[in-house]
Amino acid sequence: MKYYLSYNDIHKLVKSIAERIAEDNYNPDLIVAIGTGGFIPARILNTFLNRTILTVGIKYYDENNQPKEFPETIQWIDEVEKKLTGKRVLLVDEVDDSRTTLEYCLRELLKHNPEELAVMVLHNKKKEKKGSIPEEIKRYYAGEEIEDMWIAYPWDAEDIEEQDRSSKANKRREVSG
Ligand code: G4P
Ligand code: MG
Numbered sequence: 699m700k701y702y703l704s705y706n707d708i709h710k711l712v713k714s715i716a717e718r719i720a721e722d723n724y725n726p727d728l729i730v731a732i733g734t735g736g737f738i739p740a741r742i743l744n745t746f747l748n749r750t751i752l753t754v755g756i757k758y759y760d761e762n763n764q765p766k767e768f769p770e771t772i773q774w775i776d777e778v779e780k781k782l783t784g785k786r787v788l789l790v791d792e793v794d795d796s797r798t799t800l801e802y803c804l805r806e807l808l809k810h811n812p813e814e815l816a817v818m819v820l821h822n823k824k825k826e827k828k829g830s831i832p833e834e835i836k837r838y839y840a841g842e843e844i845e846d847m848w849i850a851y852p853w854d855a856e857d858i859e860e861q862d863r864s865s866k867a868n869k870r871r872e873v874s875g
Pocket of ligand 2: 731733734735736
């Protein structure tokens, strides 16, 4: 069973998260997007927050979709102290799955002493996690808590019309139970 989402689903989900961030009075100075899954969510979020987006590249799965021994940094932030120290940062990724990449990235960012570091993901899978969220992290926003299944994001689709049909079929199943 795959969970298919359209671009509109993603946009609405991000908007709902932006509203929660506002209600929470969290006012980040900047967004850090984890590539590649975090790029599009971060960009949509920025329609509501209007901040600077920095990107980092971390790869945990190899070309054959097998997890590597540990996450690998393939891109990091220039003049990182200047950009992060004393700042309120919001880290964005698409999915909290095993939590390995998230934990790794959060710990790397915390080394630069941001004033606050918060996390936003579109989806958190309810499952046993390999990584953990460091205790310095007080705000964690997940658009949706879901069972452990494969999420088919629209940006991975080769046929976007088929993706839309599948996302609609998903919703009909939900309605009819
Ligand atoms: P986590 O810390 O966020 O839980 O991530 P984890 O280390 O478990 O690795 C997550 C990798 O697996 C990410 O790819 C993520 O995109 C992908 N992934 C996990 N579950 C799903 C899912 O249900 N659907 C999709 N589409 N991807 C999933 P990555 O190595 O970061 O590469 P990229 O795709 O972000 O470039
Ligand atoms: Mg990713």
